[in-house]
Amino acid sequence: MSRPVQTAKTRPDKRENMMGKKAATKDSKRKTNNRPDWDTYFLDIIEVVSRRSTCRRRSVGAGLVRDRRILATGYNGAPSKLKHCLDIGCLREQLNVPSGERHELCRGLHAEQNVIIQAALHGVITKGSTLYCTNHPCVICAKMIINAGIVRIVIRDDYSDPLAAQMLKEAEISVIQL
Ligand SMILES: [Zn+2]
Ligand SMILES: [Zn+2]
Numbered sequence: 001m002s003r004p005v006q007t008a009k010t011r012p013d014k015r016e017n018m019m020g021k022k023a024a025t026k027d028s029k030r031k032t033n034n035r036p037d038w039d040t041y042f043l044d045i046i047e048v049v050s051r052r053s054t055c056r057r058r059s060v061g062a063g064l065v066r067d068r069r070i071l072a073t074g075y076n077g078a079p080s081k082l083k084h085c086l087d088i089g090c091l092r093e094q095l096n097v098p099s100g101e102r103h104e105l106c107r108g109l110h111a112e113q114n115v116i117i118q119a120a121l122h123g124v125i126t127k128g129s130t131l132y133c134t135n136h137p138c139v140i141c142a143k144m145i146i147n148a149g150i151v152r153i154v155i156r157d158d159y160s161d162p163l164a165a166q167m168l169k170e171a172e173i174s175v176i177q178l
Helices: 002-022 026-033 038-050 111-121 139-147 162-170
Strands: 061-066 069-075 130-135 152-157 174-177
Touching: 038 061, 038 069, 038 130, 038 152, 061 111, 069 111, 111 130, 111 139, 139 162
Parallel strands: 130 152, 152 174
Antiparallel strands: 061 069, 061 130
C-alpha cells in the first residue's frame, strides 16, 4: 500500500529536480528570486481591489487574511445598490471638506468597514486575521478593526490620523508599511 504512494510522491519531485538542473537558466533563477513575499502578494491583490472604488477622492482597497487565505475584500463606496458619489457627486467634495474630516457627509463606506461587513454578511470570523489595506485606517475604522479582533495591519500608503495610530498602538496591533 505504501509503495505506490511513495512512488507517486517522489517521482514528480525527482523529475522536476532533474529537469531543473538541466534547464537551470538565468531566467528561471531570476523568476524564482523575484517571487513576492506573502505580504507583498496580498497587498498587490488589494491594490487591484481598490480599483473598484467609487469614491471621488481616494481609491482604497482592504482585505482580511488568515493562514494565507483571503477571507473577504472591500473597497470604499456607497452601500450596495445605492447611488455612488462617482455618479451623483459627494457633499464632502462640494463643500471642500479637508481630508480626514466630516466622514459622515459622504455616502460611502470605507474599505476597512466594507471588508469587516462582508465577513459578517457571509459568516466569516475576523478574529486573529491580518488586514491588508492600501492606506492607513482612519480612527473610525481603527476602532472597528480593534473590536473585530484583527491583530496585524499591512499598509502601502500612510494617512494622517494620529488618533487612529495611537489607538491601534494602544490595542497592540502592529502596523507595517510596505
Ligand atoms: Zn463621497
Ligand atoms: Zn476609515
